[in-house]
Amino acid sequence: MSRFFLIASALCLSAVLSHGEGIPYEVHGQAWSDFGRIGKASDFLLPGGTSDVLLDLNGNPILSMGAQFTVKASLGENWEGAFGFGAHKISHALGHGQKSFLTISMFQNFLTESRLTWFSGEKENPNFSITAGSFPYKYHANVQNLGLYLFRGPVYPGALMGGFQDFAVDSTKSTQLGAKFHHAMGNFSHDIILNSERELPPTFDWSLGYVAKYKAFDALEFGAGANFYRLFAYDKKLQTPGKLTNEELQFEKARYIEVDSATGDTVFFTHKGIKTMAMFSLDFKPLFGIESLSRDDLKLYGEAAIIGVQNYGKTYGDIADRIPVMLGFNLPTFKWLDHIALEVEYYGSPYRNDLVRLGNNNTVAPWTLQKHPIPSPKPAENADYKIDANGNWKNAQGDTIKVNGTGLARENVSVDNLKWSLYLDKTISNHIHFIAQVANDHYRPRPIATGLIDATGGTAEAFSEASNWYFMLRAGYFF
Amino acid sequence: MLFKNTIAIAALVSASTFAATDTQKPSVHGAAWMQFGRIENSYATPGSANNYDENWLGNYGGLVGTTFQVDENWEAGLGLGSILVHLPRGSISSADIWYPFWVGFASEARLTYSQTSYADKGGLQLNLGIFPYNYNSDSKNLGLYLLKGNVYPGTLVPGYADLFGVVQSRAGAMGRYKIGGLTNDLLFVVEEDKPLYDISIADVVTWRVHSSFEFGFGVNFYRAIAADPDATSPGTDCRKEKLGPYSGSGPTPEQDNPCFIVEKDALGNPTDTLTGSLAGTKLMARFRLDPKVWFGSPESMGGDELVFYGETAVIGVKDYPIFYTDIQRRIPVMMGLNLPTWKLFNLSVEGEFYASKNSSDNLPAQNGSWLPGGTTDPGTGRDDWKWSVNASRVVLGNIFLGLQVANDHLRLGGTHNNATGQEAMRTPQDWYWAFKTAFFF
Numbered sequence: 001m002s003r004f005f006l007i008a009s010a011l012c013l014s015a016v017l018s019h020g021e022g023i024p025y026e027v028h029g030q031a032w033s034d035f036g037r038i039g040k041a042s043d044f045l046l047p048g049g050t051s052d053v054l055l056d057l058n059g060n061p062i063l064s065m066g067a068q069f070t071v072k073a074s075l076g077e078n079w080e081g082a083f084g085f086g087a088h089k090i091s092h093a094l095g096h097g098q099k100s101f102l103t104i105s106m107f108q109n110f111l112t113e114s115r116l117t118w119f120s121g122e123k124e125n126p127n128f129s130i131t132a133g134s135f136p137y138k139y140h141a142n143v144q145n146l147g148l149y150l151f152r153g154p155v156y157p158g159a160l161m162g163g164f165q166d167f168a169v170d171s172t173k174s175t176q177l178g179a180k181f182h183h184a185m186g187n188f189s190h191d192i193i194l195n196s197e198r199e200l201p202p203t204f205d206w207s208l209g210y211v212a213k214y215k216a217f218d219a220l221e222f223g224a225g226a227n228f229y230r231l232f233a234y235d236k237k238l239q240t241p242g243k244l245t246n247e248e249l250q251f252e253k254a255r256y257i258e259v260d261s262a263t264g265d266t267v268f269f270t271h272k273g274i275k276t277m278a279m280f281s282l283d284f285k286p287l288f289g290i291e292s293l294s295r296d297d298l299k300l301y302g303e304a305a306i307i308g309v310q311n312y313g314k315t316y317g318d319i320a321d322r323i324p325v326m327l328g329f330n331l332p333t334f335k336w337l338d339h340i341a342l343e344v345e346y347y348g349s350p351y352r353n354d355l356v357r358l359g360n361n362n363t364v365a366p367w368t369l370q371k372h373p374i375p376s377p378k379p380a381e382n383a384d385y386k387i388d389a390n391g392n393w394k395n396a397q398g399d400t401i402k403v404n405g406t407g408l409a410r411e412n413v414s415v416d417n418l419k420w421s422l423y424l425d426k427t428i429s430n431h432i433h434f435i436a437q438v439a440n441d442h443y444r445p446r447p448i449a450t451g452l453i454d455a456t457g458g459t460a461e462a463f464s465e466a467s468n469w470y471f472m473l474r475a476g477y478f479f
Numbered sequence: 480m481l482f483k484n485t486i487a488i489a490a491l492v493s494a495s496t497f498a499a500t501d502t503q504k505p506s507v508h509g510a511a512w513m514q515f516g517r518i519e520n521s522y523a524t525p526g527s528a529n530n531y532d533e534n535w536l537g538n539y540g541g542l543v544g545t546t547f548q549v550d551e552n553w554e555a556g557l558g559l560g561s562i563l564v565h566l567p568r569g570s571i572s573s574a575d576i577w578y579p580f581w582v583g584f585a586s587e588a589r590l591t592y593s594q595t596s597y598a599d600k601g602g603l604q605l606n607l608g609i610f611p612y613n614y615n616s617d618s619k620n621l622g623l624y625l626l627k628g629n630v631y632p633g634t635l636v637p638g639y640a641d642l643f644g645v646v647q648s649r650a651g652a653m654g655r656y657k658i659g660g661l662t663n664d665l666l667f668v669v670e671e672d673k674p675l676y677d678i679s680i681a682d683v684v685t686w687r688v689h690s691s692f693e694f695g696f697g698v699n700f701y702r703a704i705a706a707d708p709d710a711t712s713p714g715t716d717c718r719k720e721k722l723g724p725y726s727g728s729g730p731t732p733e734q735d736n737p738c739f740i741v742e743k744d745a746l747g748n749p750t751d752t753l754t755g756s757l758a759g760t761k762l763m764a765r766f767r768l769d770p771k772v773w774f775g776s777p778e779s780m781g782g783d784e785l786v787f788y789g790e791t792a793v794i795g796v797k798d799y800p801i802f803y804t805d806i807q808r809r810i811p812v813m814m815g816l817n818l819p820t821w822k823l824f825n826l827s828v829e830g831e832f833y834a835s836k837n838s839s840d841n842l843p844a845q846n847g848s849w850l851p852g853g854t855t856d857p858g859t860g861r862d863d864w865k866w867s868v869n870a871s872r873v874v875l876g877n878i879f880l881g882l883q884v885a886n887d888h889l890r891l892g893g894t895h896n897n898a899t900g901q902e903a904m905r906t907p908q909d910w911y912w913a914f915k916t917a918f919f920f
Binding site (some may be wrong): 030428 | 505507543545547549550553555556557558559561582583584585587588589590607609650669671673674675676706707709710720721723726845846847
């Protein structure tokens with residue numbers, strides 16, 4: 001990594017020196033204020049078993065605000081550098097009772113971009129370019145919320161990511177750290193992305209992705225891609241922890257393997273895996289010669305992916321459970337709005353969409369393997385619950401628990417399969433942007449302030465039934 | 480740490496931005512500062528780790544901001560900054576558990592709509608987002624009661640600048656209507672003290688009767704719209720465990736719960752349970768008198784010299800038994816005077832009287848208790864008076880130098896693992912000084 005950045009720095013310095021003084025640059029910025037509220041969230045996670053400590057998100061307000069600057073500098077005839085930073089306010093999930101007083105609000109810093117690009121052809125639409133550093137990458141421009149599966153989220157477990165104005169749907173915020181090779185030829189374009197995992201443990205593995213797109217008749221765009229997720233491991237022991245000894249793991253490695261009772265074969269789970277993706281966008285306006293609508297009106301778009309092409313034991317035994325599909329349609333706005341986008345998604349995974357199994361003990365790489373890195377049908381902190389003779393999940397004290405979308409409510413493992421999002425936005429005076437969104441999506445409230453990040457917030461989705469929803473409003477500006 | 484002047488730099492930056500901005504062209508401004516000082520005397524409860532005597536204070540920071548005139552009606556502003564702060568060192572036993580940390584912040588992130596010709600003729604202006612707001616620009620430290628601090632308990636906090644000397648911004652919305660010398664501000668403020676996200680509704684009127692005299696008044700329906708009514712107004716089912724961990728055990732041994740008041744008969748038997756709320760109503764009145772105008776505003780004096788100003792407020796119009804029985808003890812009064820220096824520098828003195836006999840500790844309130852905290856103050860009544868002396872000068876056009884000596888409402892938050900909301904200055908002998916240097920562009 002350090003060598004990579006040294007090279008990038010040297011390239012940048014040489015580009016600057018060769019160009020001389022008076023580098024032309026542009027300053028861009030954004031600022032925004034968000035307000036929203038959770039309308040309904042069905043799950044009460046009961047970490048302590050009493051009414052005072054449950055995480056009840058119903059009616060919780062969600063407030064945030066943020067701002068960012070980005071400077072783009074022309075470093076030479078074919079060179080561009082960009083860097084920027086921002087801060088946005090984040091808060092722990094409120095819940096109710098004492099938990100709400102443990103909430104901490106703070107500004108979190110982030111880099112909008114930190115990249116160096118060499119390009120051939122037009123800067124805005126190059127026929128070939130190489131980018132190194134931290135950069136945004138959004139391969140499906142129509143997506144407002146759901147989708148973008150190829151570079152969002154892990155493979156095993158196949159958790160989906162997103163939420164209101166997730167960084168991945170904002171083309172001004174970096175989501176990739178590494179390199180991008182872009183080539184375009186007429187209506188065909190393709191990208192190779194080398195990305196360092198910087199968010200999900202085990203961190204610093206390298207993934208290699210490829211996306212190809214073709215646009216036909218000015219109306220139809222389709223594409224496909226693959227992501228060899230964690231192809232190069234920072235530490236192979238962390239990538240397949242079942243091969244470690246119990247002493248190295250400090251607990252039973254049975255959490256990372258599955259033994260077939262019939263054959264005795266052992267399956268070693270791994271974080272490494274392959275995603276594939278297909279996408280399309282169909283614009284009905286040119287097909288019907290309609291010119292009176294907004295630019296993106298009447299577009300139908302969709303995306304599907306396989307989150308892990310390889311089956312593993314019973315836990316990952318059915319590939320159909322690992323195929324999310326989303327469809328979106330931009331309803332006609334008659335130029336009153338920029339978009340009214342309705343998106344729906346189906347994902348048949350029988351597991352709760354929870355990242356807690358990835359392990360987290362408030363340490364950085366090499367990441368401490370604290371809990372199950374591979375999902376089981378139960379949230380990790382409810383491991384003491386077992387199915388009784390009546391099919392109910394009970395612990396030794398006789399407490400019962402039900403968490404939809406998991407094995408703790410076996411009859412309801414599919415109630416979180418359907419997601420939806422209705423997105424509206426309007427830009428006025430070219431720089432002021434208003435957004436409204438109502439959705440049941442992959443929003444993860446930040447953890448309640450109990451110390452470690454766990455499934456009581458931050459790692460698990462807030463919404464576990466089709467009837468769950470929240471709304472968000474944003475007012476902001478950009479230049 | 481607390482110069483209001485200090486962060487007036489940010490306001491200066493903001494103001495200059497307003498004047499210089501061209502349509503469609505963002506203007507970039509910034510400020511950076513270094514602040515240090517020392518607590519010379521601070522009362523400490525014997526044995527307390529939070530002994531601030533002779534503790535050094537310091538913080539360093541910078542911010543970058545832009546203002547962007549979108550068109551003739553719309554304007555937007557954003558500002559980002561970071562500040563290096565640290566926990567106070569406290570007593571010798573705590574001094575080795577000390578660490579600094581950088582804190583990022585957004586000084587503003589606002590959208591502003593103004594009617595055409597608003598700057599010249601007044602009219603309507605709307606603000607949305609995070610925006611700086613100050614209804615009493617004369618106040619350097621004391622005052623500004625209407626929008627800062629709790630109502631029940633009526634704890635006071637420093638004025639325009641917060642603890643770290645950064646401009647105090649408000650999140651929410653504000654509509655301003657200006658006609659002639661009359662300005663009316665209607666604010667919807669999202670509370671960022673716990674319990675979070677309650678909305679307060681306030682209205683502030685300012686009337687400039689004459690170039691020599693201005694007065695204003697306002698009302699704040701604090702936490703009028705509760706995000707979680709159970710947290711803002713705990714009921715009779717409230718238990719201490721339901722509030723935050725620093726809600727305390729109640730104001731006195733006789734009232735050993737932070738949720739409600741238990742009335743008792745002469746024998747000490749409970750007769751009634753009275754619930755209350757963090758929500759309440761504040762009233763404010765203020766004035767500004769510039770006698771220079773009567774003498775032709777001599778050019779040898781700066782624009783703010785000889786200005787006499789003051790502010791008073793009612794911190795909660797409603798009485799509650801035992802702790803909030805006397806409205807006169809909920810009325811702080813401050814006066815300030817900008818002394819004549821003949822443009823050498825700015826010099827002001829401010830004094831305040833506040834006869835509350837409740838503890839200054841606002842930590843229980845931030846954990847859901849509307850009752851005053853238990854007190855370890857050396858004696859009631861001894862901290863009724865506060866004072867502050869401020870001196871400042873801008874040199875070379877962009878460099879700010881400032882000094883503050885005060886006995887005010889400084890709160891340091893306590894040392895490591897010893898959180899407290901109590902004021903650091905609790906007796907008349909207590910005082911500190913702080914120096915600030917900054918540049919802005």
